[in-house]
Amino acid sequence: MATGETGFDDVTFDLISLQYHSLKAGHDYGQYVRDARNAGKEDIAAFFESVMAEDSQRAQKCHEFLSELTKDGTSATAPQA
Template sequence: MATGETGFDDVTYDLVSVQYHALKAGHDYGQYVRDARNAGRDDIADFFEKVMSEDSARAKQCHEFIKELSKSSESGPAVTS
């Protein structure tokens, strides 16, 4: 795997990016759930909770992959140091 200017290989960078966006979106979805509940739309609130749960699982899977890559020299010095 090529290591870019950041010191991270492309795959690790991509995983970190997906993890960040999943976690950030999960934070935002909490407000969406409240908005839907306040509007009396429990069906939409339930949908947002499902999406939030999926993003949480996505972030966790990224974390597991990053841990796995950190045990390998393929990920670059920013992860394996």
């Protein structure tokens, strides 16, 4: 497996990156839901909640894949200092 500059293989890095961005976006969407509700736009709030749930599912799937990679020992470890 190719190893990037981080010392982790590309697939592991990609999963960590996607998981982080999905969780970060989910956090931001909470504000979008509040904004829509404050504006009286329940349909838009529901849409944002749906998008938030999709990102949560993506983050969970990344977590599952990362657990498998770690268990299988296929993920490189960070270089020792």
